[in-house]
Amino acid sequence: MKLIYTGASGAALFLLLHHCQIASTVGQKSDRALTVVENTEGWEEGSVDKKAEVTVDEEEGDFEVVQPTDNWQTLKAGQAVPAGSHVRLNLQTGHREVRLGEEQLKYWTQEHRETENDQSTISADDLKRAMKKMKDDLNPNSVTSKYRPLGELKRDMAQLDLLVETDIQIMKRLLDQLKNSNSTTELKLNLLLDLEYLVHQVDNGQSLCSMGGLQLIVEGLNSTDFRLQETSAFVLGSAVSSNPMVQVKAVECGALQTLLTMMATAQPLGVKKKVLFAVASLLRNFPYAQHHFLSHGGLQVLSEIFTADGGGVLRTRIVTMLYDMISEKELISRAGLDLGHDAAHEERVHQYSKVSLQGELLEKGWCNLVPQLLESTEHDYREKALRALLAMAPMCLDQYRSDRSLLGSLLTLRDQYQEMVESEIIVGEENSYFAEIVELINSLQVKMQ
Template identity: 60%
Template sequence: MRANCSTRGLFDGLVCAFMLLLCCQLSATTVSQKPDTALTVVEGGDGGGDSGEDATTATEDEESILKVVQPTSEWQTLKPGEAVPRGSHVRLNLQTGQREVRQGEEQRKYWARKLREKVEEGQHHSFSTAELKEALQKMEELHAENSDNNEDTVRSQFRPLEELKREMADLDMLVETDAQILSRLLAQFRSTNITTERQLKILLELEYLVHQVDNAQTLFSMGGLQIMLDCLNSSNYQLQEGSAFVLGSALSSNPVVQVEAAENGTLQRLLTLLATPRPHSVKKKVLFAVASLLRHFPHAQNHFLSHGGLQVLSELFRGEGGEGLRVRIITLLYDMISEREMVLQAGMEPIPDAAHEERLRQYSEVPLQPQLLEGGWCTLVPELLDSSEHDWREKTLRTLLAMAPVCLSQYRSDGTLSFTLGVLKGQYQELVHTERNLGEENGYFGEILDLLDTLEFKLKWL
C-alpha cells in the first residue's frame, strides 16, 4: 500500500495503522517465556522507568526466548517474563498489583518522525525486526544527543568561577564601610575650601547614616559631636538647622550618644537656640534634638528642668507664629509624663533588678509635675483644642489626660474648657455616626470621642 495523499487526516490514519501493525508484528516473534518474574529491558533501547524490582539487560541468547512487548501510547499490563524496549515507561499499579507499560516520550517522537519519512518517500508503512532494532538504537543516540545539548545550554548561562572571583575582587576595592564613609565625609566637612552648599549636602548624608545606632556612636567617636556643636554656633541658619537635624537623629534611642552629648553641654546650646530669635525651621529641628536627648534619659530631664527648660518652652508656646511648634511641645511633655508614670508604676511590682531600682530612683527625682503646675501648663495646653486639625486635638486630649493628676482642679474651674469639650463631643458624635454608616466601627474619630468621654468622666467624678 502506498501513501499518495499528504493531507493531515491521511497522515494521522497512517500513524494509527502503523502502531497496530507494529504490535501485531512484534507479537508474532514471541517465543517461550522466561520463567523469572524480573522485568527485562531489551538492549538497544532508551532507558525509562522500572517497577521497583531488579531489572536486567538481556543478551542475544536471552532475547531469543523472551516475549518482547511493544508499548503503545496507552498503559497495558505486563505478564511475567515479558520484556520491554529501553525507553519505555513502566509503573506498578498499586490497585491491581500488576506492572504496566506504555511508550516513552522519545519513542513516540522517533516513531512519528520515522513514519513521516516513510510516507514522504512513498514506502510501505511496515518495518522489519532489524529495522525495529535499528530504530531503538537510534532512539538511544537521540536521547544522548539531547542530553548533551541541554548540558551545553545550561553551561552557556553561567560564567566560569575564576571570572566571578576576579570581578568580586575588583568590587571589593570599590566598597566602603559606613565607618569609612563617615571618616571621608567628616574630612571633607573640615576642609578649608569647602562651600556651604557642600556642607549642607554632607549634613544630609550624615543624618541618613546616623539612624543606625553604631554609625551614630562612630560619628561621635570621630569628633562629629564637636563639629555639630560648632555648626550650632554658626551664623548660617541653614547650618544650624542641618546640624540640629543630625544631632536629633543620632540621639534618638541611643543611650551612649545621649550620655556623651549631655556631658559636653549640648542641652545648654540647644536651649539657647530656642530662647533666641531664630527661623521656625531652625527651632523645629532644635526642638527635635531636645526631645531626642530627653526621652528615656532622666538625668537629662532633670538637667533640663533645673536650667529652665519648661520656661523656654512656655515662651515658645506663647510666641506669635509658633502654631507649628506647639504640637511638638505638648508631644514632648506627654512623652516625658507618660514614660515617667510607666516606670513608677512598674516600680510598684517586686522586681529584684538593681538597674531598674536605679532607674526608678532617677525618675522619682525629676520634679516634672510640680513645675508643670507652676509654669501654667494646665491652662496653656487646652488652648490647642481650638485648632481645626484633628491630629492636634487628639494630641492635646492625650496630654490633658496625662496632666490630670496635677491639673484636675484647674480643669474644673476653667469654664472655657468645659464648654469646648461639650462642643467637641457633639461634633465627634456626628463624625462617629458617619464613620459607622460607612462600615467603620472603630474609626479614628471614635478614638477621639473616647478621649473626650474619659476626660469628661474625670472632671465630673474624680
C-alpha cells in the same frame, strides 16, 4: 503512507482501509498530512467516520492546508486539514469531505480564520531551515562563543581592585571633609545628611562619639548659616535617639545648653522644628537631662514658643514632648510595684524623683496653655492635646474646672466627633479614630466632674 490508528473498532478500520484501497486504484492520489478525528454525530449514511490519523511523509514540496468550516466540503488531491477536523469518505461520491471538529466549532472565530488564512501554505524548505537553526542554537560551541569563560571574568574582577568601605570608614571620611575649611556650605549640608542616615544605627552613633564627631555636630549648631543649624540639629536628634551612651555624651559636651539657647532666640520655623526634635530625643528616658532641662528654664522657653506659634505645628511637638515625659515617669513608678527590690530600677526611680515636672508645669501655667491646642482644626493636634490634658489632670483639675472655655470646647468637640462616629457606623465602620477621640473626651469629662 503512514497510518496511525487511535481508538476505532476493528470493523471500522477494515472498512476505512478497504475504501482507501478502492480510491487508490481509480487513480486518486493519497492526501498528505490528513487527520481524521471522531465524529461526535455518529455514522452518517454512506460514510466512514472514526478517530484515526493518516500522515504522508513528504521530503519536499508545498502542501495546501484547507480551512474547514461548519459545513462538509470536498477535499482535493494534495490538500491537508488541521488537526482536530472531522474527515469522512463519502461512499456515494468516493470523495473525502471535511468540516470543523466539535472543539473547533466551539472556539472558532472569524479572527482565527483570518489569521490562519494568512498562514495556509507552509514550505518544507522553511521547516528544514527552522530545524537547522534549532540544532545550531543547541550546539555547545555556539553557546561558549557568546559568553566569556568564568575564569576570565574572575581575573577581570580582581584587576578592578574594587573598594568596599565600612560604615566607620565612611563616617571618618565624612567627618574629615566636614573639618576641611575649603568645604562649601552645600557640600557640608550633603555630608551632614549622609551622617544622619548612618547614625540612626546604635553602633554608628557611638562611633560618632569616639571619633569626635559629636562635638563637630554641636559646633554646627552655632553656625551662622540657618541651613547648617537645622541639619546639624537633625543629625544630633537622630544620633541620641534611643541611644543612652550618646545621650550622656551629648549632655557632657554642652549640646542641651546650646539647644536651649537656640530655642530662646529668633529662628526660622524649620530650625525650631529640628531643634525641638533634638531636645525631645535627648530628654526621652533620660531623667538627668530632664532635670538639667527644667533647672535651666526649659519649660519657660517652651511656653514662649507655644504662645508665639500660630500654626500649631510647634505647639503639637511641645505638647507631645511633655506628654512623653509625664507618661514615662508614671510608667517607671508603676513598674516598681511589680519588680520589687531591683537595684537598677530603684536607681532609676531615684533619678526621676529629682525631676519636678508636675510642679513646674503647674507653676509655668501649662494647665491653661495646653487646652489652647484644642482650637486647632487638625484632628491629630486635638488628639495629642486631649492625651496631654488627661496626663496632666492629677495636678490641673482645679484649673480645668474653672476654665469655661475648656468646658465649652469639650462639649462642642464631643458633639462633633460623636456625629462623625455615627456617620461611620452607618457605612459599616466601627472602632474608628474618631471613636477614640470621643473616648478621650469622655474620660476627661469624667475626671472634671
